[in-house]
Amino acid sequence: MKMAVCQLLSKCFRQQNILSTKLPLSFRSNTQYSRDINTSDLSIEDQASLYVHWPYCSKRCTYCNFNKYINRNVDNERMTKCLTTETKTLIESSQVSRINSIFFGGGTPSLAEPRTIASVIEAVTKTTQLHAAAEVTLEVNPTLLETGKLRDFRSAGVNRVSIGVQAFKDTDLKVLGREHSSLDSIKCIEEAVSLYPGRVSVDVIFGRPGQTLDSWITEIHQVLSICDQHISLYQLTLERGTQLFKWVQSGLIELPEEDMMADMYLEAVEILEKHGFEQYEVSNFAKNGARSDHNTAYWTGQQYIGVGPGAHGRFVPRGLGQRTREARIQTLEPIPWMFEVERDGHATRRIVEQTDKDILKELVAVGLRTKEGVTHMSWNLRCPDHTLWSVFQGPTIASLINTQFIILDNRGLRTTKKGMAVLDAMLPDLIIAIENRFLIPSMTQR
Numbered sequence: 001m002k003m004a005v006c007q008l009l010s011k012c013f014r015q016q017n018i019l020s021t022k023l024p025l026s027f028r029s030n031t032q033y034s035r036d037i038n039t040s041d042l043s044i045e046d047q048a049s050l051y052v053h054w055p056y057c058s059k060r061c062t063y064c065n066f067n068k069y070i071n072r073n074v075d076n077e078r079m080t081k082c083l084t085t086e087t088k089t090l091i092e093s094s095q096v097s098r099i100n101s102i103f104f105g106g107g108t109p110s111l112a113e114p115r116t117i118a119s120v121i122e123a124v125t126k127t128t129q130l131h132a133a134a135e136v137t138l139e140v141n142p143t144l145l146e147t148g149k150l151r152d153f154r155s156a157g158v159n160r161v162s163i164g165v166q167a168f169k170d171t172d173l174k175v176l177g178r179e180h181s182s183l184d185s186i187k188c189i190e191e192a193v194s195l196y197p198g199r200v201s202v203d204v205i206f207g208r209p210g211q212t213l214d215s216w217i218t219e220i221h222q223v224l225s226i227c228d229q230h231i232s233l234y235q236l237t238l239e240r241g242t243q244l245f246k247w248v249q250s251g252l253i254e255l256p257e258e259d260m261m262a263d264m265y266l267e268a269v270e271i272l273e274k275h276g277f278e279q280y281e282v283s284n285f286a287k288n289g290a291r292s293d294h295n296t297a298y299w300t301g302q303q304y305i306g307v308g309p310g311a312h313g314r315f316v317p318r319g320l321g322q323r324t325r326e327a328r329i330q331t332l333e334p335i336p337w338m339f340e341v342e343r344d345g346h347a348t349r350r351i352v353e354q355t356d357k358d359i360l361k362e363l364v365a366v367g368l369r370t371k372e373g374v375t376h377m378s379w380n381l382r383c384p385d386h387t388l389w390s391v392f393q394g395p396t397i398a399s400l401i402n403t404q405f406i407i408l409d410n411r412g413l414r415t416t417k418k419g420m421a422v423l424d425a426m427l428p429d430l431i432i433a434i435e436n437r438f439l440i441p442s443m444t445q446r
Contacts, residue, residue: 016202041341043156045316046382048094049297052083052120053308054109059102062177062247063205065239067310067332068107070092078170078290079334080116084123089345091127095318096304099124101135101294109139110146110153118156120307134200135160135293143180147380150188150195161192161201162232168222169215171238172208175253177243184225194227198290200228206268207236209244209253216264220271228288233262233268265421282369283419300378301363306330309337309347314354314362325359327352350366356383357438363429364413368423368430373407373414388413391437394431408432 041344091099102124104117117138123132137160138153142145150161163183180188192200200285204223206216223231236243236255240318247253258346269279277285281299283291297304306313306328331337331347340347354362359382367374379388381442392408400406404417405426415423 003008022034033251042097044303045318046097047100048091048096048098048303048305049103050087050091050099050124050295050316051304051306051308051311051313052087052102052104052109053306053311053330054104054106054116055309056111056257057106057108058111059177059179060243062175062243063236063239064177068434069334071334074111076113078338080113080119082338083308084119084403085240086341086346087120087123088127089408090305090307090313090348091124093317093319093346094303096128096303096305096315097129098129099134099305100131100302101297102130103294104136104138106139107404108141108146110141110149114149114152114156117153117158121157130416137162137167137201137292137294138361139164140188140192141178141236142178142185144184144187147184147188147191150191154195159196160201161193161196162201163188163204164203165223166190166203166205167208168204172211175209175244177259189226189228198229198288201230202227202293203234205234205236206264207256209248209255209263210440211256213267215420217267217271220268224272224275229287230292231272231285233265233279233285234283235265262421277370279420280371282423294347294369299366301359301367301382309334325354327354327358357434361434364430364434365427368406368413368415368427369420371414375412375413376410378414379412386437388393392430392433394433394436397433 053067055067055069056071056074058072059068060068060070073290077184087336102121103114104120109117117220121130121136136158138158140150140161140163142163142165153161163185165188168182170181187200189200202223204219238248238255243251247422248255255261269285272285273279275287279285279288279293284295286292303315303325304313305315307330309330310332311330313330314325315328316322316325328348329350331340331349337347360379363378363382364374367378374388376388383391392413397406397408400419401408404416405422407414407416415426419426
């Protein structure tokens with residue numbers, strides 16, 4: 001989910017005008033956990049989540065086009081110092097009173113040294129308040145090496161892990177370019193559950209080459225037999241420039257048909273719900289309330305600060321005297337990123353000032369991925385002048401409501417179960433509704 005949301009927000013980012021390529025930073029002094037910012041004891045601008053990007057991997061998976069670099073001789077001391085420096089700098093620029101959650105993603109952050117993770121967390125606590133119940137998540141590859149570090153990561157301050165299992169068939173793991181085996185995954189999950197009970201997520205990819213519906217159903221039951229209380233399911237997508245893309249284009253391998261992948265998704269949803277898992281987001285399922293707090297921050301439009309090469313952020317830099325939320329991207333490549341952090345204290349490469357319309361479009365694009373959708377309270381905090389009722393009207397929206405793809409009622413705007421499965425197809429019409437509303441300032445509100 002983390003990368004899916006970042007890619008979706010990145011599309012919004014690219015559609016806006018670039019405000020600056022590099023700004024010097026100078027600051028004024030920086031003067032019970034809630035999942036929902038709307039019921040928090042702090043304002044939107046007074047709190048944020050923190051995403052920290054570790055860019056290195058031991059190898060590149062055949063399907064991956066994320067911002068990652070292969071380097072077996074990482075300068076851990078320099079990388080640690082730069083991550084802590086940028087963390088302090090950007091938190092100070094935001095002047096948030098509290099960080100609610102931290103997520104270490106990548107790349108492969110479980111290749112980092114535990115002391116690097118501890119140093120970043122310490123940088124947060126020295127700069128602002130870290131919520132007493134803050135979720136601190138680390139993405140983990142289930143190799144034997146990284147499984148052996150889980151206890152040390154817990155000592156460093158991590159309290160939740162997301163394990164990139166991706167498949168339980170060794171032949172599929174080889175096609176995907178993964179370094180672990182299905183047995184490695186089982187051992188990693190068992191160790192993680194013992195160390196982080198109730199706070200272990202398992203990621204699995206469907207729609208893999210040669211995969212059938214029956215084999216997928218069998219695999220889902222295997223996941224259920226060993227997982228903890230959170231599962232993320234992602235459909236395999238072909239990304240241009242990857243090895244997998246080249247293999248498919250050349251006819252060496254084939255992916256399942258679109259209808260088959262849709263059936264795989266629907267079958268998985270049904271099976272997981274029968275086993276007590278709540279589908280609280282398009283790709284995410286939780287049992288006993290074990291939702292991801294950090295990802296929920298993205299989906300509800302909260303502020304988040306992105307640290308590390310290529311990291312994205314959305315926050316108001318009040319320490320710079322600004323009062324408007326900015327979309328930010330850090331320098332992509334690790335070496336230039338470290339040089340800029342050492343020189344300037346940060347490596348913010350692009351800044352886009354977000355309009356109210358930009359923020360609302362992002363809120364709808366990611367908020368409708370969730371079971372709750374966009375509530376009236378969440379919308380009104382960001383758009384007090386135009387209600388959900390006044391924006392989402394007209395024949396196109398009425399048709400989506402009448403055909404039971406979306407619901408607009410006293411709770412807010414959300415998808416139905418069948419609507420969630422085709423959200424991407426509906427989003428353009430919903431975004432156009434926002435665009436149109438901001439073109440007609442005199443429209444009567446309901």
